Amino acid sequence: MTRIRPFRPGDEPALAEVCLKxxxxxxxxxxxxxxxxxxxxxFVLPYAARHPEFAFVVETDDERVVGYIVGxxxxxxxxxxFATEWWPPHAERWPKPEGERVPVSVSRQDGIVRYAxxxxxxxxxxxxxxxxxxxxxxxxxxxxxxxxxxxxxxxEQALREAGVPGLHLVASAENTGAIAFYPRVGFEAIASPEGxxxxxxxx
Numbered sequence: 388m389t390r391i392r393p394f395r396p397g398d399e400p401a402l403a404e405v406c407l408k409x410x411x412x413x414x415x416x417x418x419x420x421x422x423x424x425x426x427x428x429x430f431v432l433p434y435a436a437r438h439p440e441f442a443f444v445v446e447t448d449d450e451r452v453v454g455y456i457v458g459x460x461x462x463x464x465x466x467x468x469f470a471t472e473w474w475p476p477h478a479e480r481w482p483k484p485e486g487e488r489v490p491v492s493v494s495r496q497d498g499i500v501r502y503a504x505x506x507x508x509x510x511x512x513x514x515x516x517x518x519x520x521x522x523x524x525x526x527x528x529x530x531x532x533x534x535x536x537x538x539x540x541x542x543e544q545a546l547r548e549a550g551v552p553g554l555h556l557v558a559s560a561e562n563t564g565a566i567a568f569y570p571r572v573g574f575e576a577i578a579s580p581e582g583x584x585x586x587x588x589x590x
Contacts, residue, residue, distance in 0.1 A: 389453065389529060391541055394435055394442035401452035402435060402444070403427035409524040412562040420496040425481060429503050430522055431457055433473045437465060443541050445525065445534050454525035456538040460551045462520045467508035474503055513577060517553035517587040519546050536572050547590050555587040 394402075406427040410416035417423060434457035435442045445454035459465035483504045484497045523538055546554060556574070558565040560582050570576065574586035 389445050389447050389532070389534065391443055391534070391537055392446055394439050394444055394455070394457075396439075398444055398452055398455075399432060399435060402431045402455050402457075405452065405455055405524050405526055406431045408526055412559050413564050420499070421494075422481070422496065425496065425499060428477060429499065431455065431524070433469055434459060434465075434522065436473070437468060441542060441545055443538060443545075445529060445538065453529045454523075454534060454538065456521055456523040456542050458519055458521040458542050458546065458554070460519045460546060460549055462511060462514050462518055462555075463508035465508070465520075466506050466510070469506050470508070474506070477503075511555075513555055513585065513587055517555040517589070519551045519554040519590075521554060521556050523556075535568060539572050543588075543590055551590060553587060553589045555585060558584050558586065560584055 403424070403426075407417055407423050408415050410426040410430070411419055416426060420426070438457070438459055441458040441460060443456050444452045446452055481500050481503070484501055521539075521542060523535060525534055525538075543554065555577075556569070557579070558569070560566075560579075566576075566584050569586040574588045577585050577587050579585040
């Protein structure tokens with residue numbers, strides 16, 4: 388039996404493992420990059436560090452973390468914090484790729500590192516109406532049990548209690564499972580940058 392509980396310090400390695408095992412559009416991304424640690428340092432650990440009150444995990448009876456949801460209530464403020472406080476200490480390990488323009492042929496790791504350096508507050512046109520955003524990942528063994536819906540409902544309730552009016556998320560256009568799932572839990576597809584699909588929901 389699985390249960391949802393709030394994040395607690397010490398969960399970080401398990402969050403990183405789930406992130407890695409689902410980072411390739413829902414599939415295992417182990418070995419896709421030169422450094423597997425990069426995924427979590429961008430897509431889950433900063434959220435747990437900045438907003439642990441909006442982080443929840445799925446835990447099995449044997450206390451394994453097999454899924455999570457993390458969120459930021461104010462995306463603009465979070466992205467500014469990411470750019471000025473979270474990411475700079477990582478610059479030595481993952482330096483910014485040379486050149487301002489993205490080359491036609493770029494490694495997947497370079498593309499993700501460029502994304503990290505480019506994150507800035509206030510860059511999303513839908514940020515005012517839907518200021519919060521989330522990341523959610525579940526290991527394949529847990530999928531199809533309604534846990535994704537329950538995680539989203541748990542985060543939505545926490546955001547409502549904090550007075551947040553709207554929530555969005557960005558999915559890869561290649562992640563067909565995610566694109567099929569989010570409308571079923573009340574999200575609406577909105578205009579999106581190329582290669583992605585943005586979903587939004589008023590709370």
